[in-house]
Amino acid sequence: MNAKKLLLGLAVGMSVALGAQAAWPEKTITVIVPFPAGGSTDAIARAIGPKITARFGQPWIIDNRPGATGAIGAGMVKRAAPDGYTLMAASIGVYAMNPWLQKRLAYDPAKDFDLLTVAVRAPNVLVASPNVKANTVQELIATLKQNPGKVTFASSGNGSSDHLTAELFWQKTGTSGLHVPYKGGAPAITDLLGGQTDVSFVNINTALPHIKAGKLKVLAVTGERRAAILPKVPTLAESGIQGVDIYSWQAFAAPKGLPKDVKAKLHGAIVAAINEPDIKAKLVEQGFEIVANTPEQFEQFQKLESARWKNVIEVGKITAD
Numbered sequence: 626m627n628a629k630k631l632l633l634g635l636a637v638g639m640s641v642a643l644g645a646q647a648a649w650p651e652k653t654i655t656v657i658v659p660f661p662a663g664g665s666t667d668a669i670a671r672a673i674g675p676k677i678t679a680r681f682g683q684p685w686i687i688d689n690r691p692g693a694t695g696a697i698g699a700g701m702v703k704r705a706a707p708d709g710y711t712l713m714a715a716s717i718g719v720y721a722m723n724p725w726l727q728k729r730l731a732y733d734p735a736k737d738f739d740l741l742t743v744a745v746r747a748p749n750v751l752v753a754s755p756n757v758k759a760n761t762v763q764e765l766i767a768t769l770k771q772n773p774g775k776v777t778f779a780s781s782g783n784g785s786s787d788h789l790t791a792e793l794f795w796q797k798t799g800t801s802g803l804h805v806p807y808k809g810g811a812p813a814i815t816d817l818l819g820g821q822t823d824v825s826f827v828n829i830n831t832a833l834p835h836i837k838a839g840k841l842k843v844l845a846v847t848g849e850r851r852a853a854i855l856p857k858v859p860t861l862a863e864s865g866i867q868g869v870d871i872y873s874w875q876a877f878a879a880p881k882g883l884p885k886d887v888k889a890k891l892h893g894a895i896v897a898a899i900n901e902p903d904i905k906a907k908l909v910e911q912g913f914e915i916v917a918n919t920p921e922q923f924e925q926f927q928k929l930e931s932a933r934w935k936n937v938i939e940v941g942k943i944t945a946d
Contacts, residue, residue, distance in 0.1 A: 659698025663811035670714035676898035695719035700731035707882035721930035726784040726945035738878040745913040746874040748848030762864035769800035779822035781810040783945035790826040829912035847871040
């Protein structure tokens with residue numbers, strides 16, 4: 626009799642557990658964005674929200690937790706329950722740069738997360754405040770050589786892709802500038818527009834409205850080829866600078882240990898939302914390229930990007946602590 630009761634109890638327990646997984650999601654899904662509102666990562670996370678909500682019938686809430694180039698928010702995600710109700714939308718710095726910059730990093734991007742998908746990528750653009758005299762990359766290089774360590778380069782934070790793109794640019798051109806880090810892309814571009822800083826490697830979607838309005842001068846794009854939305858702007862390679870083909874990218878992850886079915890549902894929903902015709906068209910118009918890869922592809926990509934930026938950081942002896 627006791628054996629029968631035990632088996633019955635196990636069967637009921639398994640049924641409840643399976644039912645709980647099958648019912649996911651039953652409440653709000655919170656997406657931690659470890660940067661301020663208004664930047665590229667924040668924009669991607671918010672863009673797909675209505676599609677996710679429509680698919681699952683539950684709210685998709687963005688929680689901005691900026692600080693330490695994304696490390697504060699990423700640490701929160703690491704510590705969250707792996708139940709599918711807390712996700713992270715973050716960029717290249719969080720996944721591939723911070724481990725080589727911050728000695729006391731509170732997370733390991735290769736071990737502490739279930740990687741879901743790289744949603745999009747986009748080249749950065751080298752832009753200058755209108756009060757900067759240089760109108761080409763070569764003119765900027767000449768200015769940097771005439772004024773070593775004085776031309777200010779704004780970035781969204783120590784160790785961000787725009788910061789390290791500038792560092793790589795200096796390495797390849799034998800120049801130097803003065804790095805001015807901010808807590809996110811939005812405040813960085815605000816001061817660039819106001820002339821408080823001189824130049825920056827900005828995410829193309831963030832810079833595009835200001836370029837079109839004539840408020841920023843664009844000197845080059847960092848992609849392998851010219852950007853479709855800025856066809857007249859040369860690449861850095863065309864401008865004589867080789868080896869600075871850089872893309873910023875935004876990706877989704879969750880705390881390590883997601884149930885397989887929940888992980889599959891989340892991946893499928895995010896990829897489907899990114900590829901919805903209206904969302905895709907809007908993102909492409911802003912300069913993004915759709916990636917929407919698999920978790921396995923993301924893992925391999927993360928390893929390659931991490932190794933690449935480890936080299937740049939070591940050569941430049943760069944730290945963010």
